[in-house]
Amino acid sequence: MNDVKFNKLLIFINSLVPLLFLAWDALFGKLGVNPIEFFLRTTGVLTLIFLLVTLSVTPLRKYFGWNSLIKFRRMLGLYAFFYGFLHLITYSVFDKSFSVSAIASDVWQRPFVAVGMIAFFLLIPLAVTSTNEMIKRLGGKNWARLHKLTYVAAILGVIHFWMIVKSDVFYPLLFGLVLAGLLGYRIYAANEKSAKILTTRITRSDTKKI
């Protein structure tokens, strides 16, 4: 097994640890006084964590030159989708008894549910187009453009978390700040890049004049 494969395995297993704990604790009735709420909250927070970790791959590559991280990004993104899916299923089955009309009226009545729902639905096309085959079919540029939806999903995810909290916004704020940092870095990097291009152009035209 080469190093990349081994590192993939390492990330795969570590990402699975929370699920194993959830399953184990559920089996032995150790999820606390309100197991449904606990399961919902934990899967929700895990979704956000994996979204943020996925979004930190590009800044880490650019800043530290850790280019090989790109090899693990797809798995991290799919884990975000997977925990998001568990979150939605828990909500649909236990909170809403899997009733479509109850879910629809909930989305209508409770804006934070709508926001979370939109965030999850944005992740679906990203998960579907995550295979090599799909990247080829879409073409790299289109694929990259489509996958910018991750930013929107992450922003909506943090807003969703913020809206459910009654008054202590510490954790939503923490996620919000990290997300702002990750998105802010991209804006900064993009500006740097265009500034460089601009400087090169100016220098060139100056040289011409001389």
Add this chain to the structure above:
Amino acid sequence: MVIKKPNEIKSSEITDEKTYLNRRNFIRAGLLAGTTLATAGVYRFINPPPPKETVTAEIENIVKTSNYRTEEKLNSFQEITNYNNFYEFSTSKTAVAGKAENFVTRPWTVEVGGLVQKPKTFGIEDLLKFEQEERIYRFRCVEAWSMVIPWVGFPLKKILDAVEPLGSAKYVAFETLYHSEQMQSSFSAGIDFPYVEGLRLDEALHPLTILATGLYGKQMPNQNGAPIRLIVPWKYGFKSIKSIVKISLTDQEPQTTWNIAAPREYGFYSNVNPAVRHPRWSQANEQRIGEYTRRETLMFNGYADEVAKLYEGMDLKKSF
């Protein structure tokens, strides 16, 4: 200067392939085990410790003949004492029991004053001398979960009668202890302390309204609002203020903590009302702790027969 050529390394010094691979596998196994353990450790650290066992003294001579006893299945002592909203200690319901473990509730006094004939400060010992009754009530939190709890306590009316309210008294204001050294809530709790609540005088005098000194026949556990708290079973749980140090009668509607924090979301009355949805979520149903499907929320939390007449002629959608 002599530069050693690579081929000068003695062949005996080269690690043979098998050892090299073994060492690599060993490191990998270590990495796998180490990171997995670390992840597991982080998970367990973030997620709350197992439930606390809280031991408090028995309350003697409890009268169990009260009419106010629902026949519904009781929540367990462990459930009731490990899922608490007590923001002074923590904004996490499962962390309160641990954080409140060393809360000092003796000596304790409750100052009763304001628009009364005979203001009086009661020691907790005096309050425990009132006849203690068991009341089995539904408890409905504004967060849409509920429990059935066997409280021990006495009607608030008894203490109010003892101080003789003046004719001008229209409301009752309550205040929780705030002791910042013992109550180290998150700096971001988002509400002001001390916690304050209020009732209209007729609500306060209603026979369902009690000052609770315990539950399950035992003195009140710290996390549930020791040593004495209010219980108003037809209102959302946050009206039932904990660890009371002050009660005063007023002619003005008292300020209430959650109303100050978010006036559009929490009204002064805050009666349990499935028809008035919270601006952010529905109140039509609830999660009874211990059940896996949701149940319909009842008007006035099922106490409509007893309390609906208090609100005759009022628009409860406006006075929510």
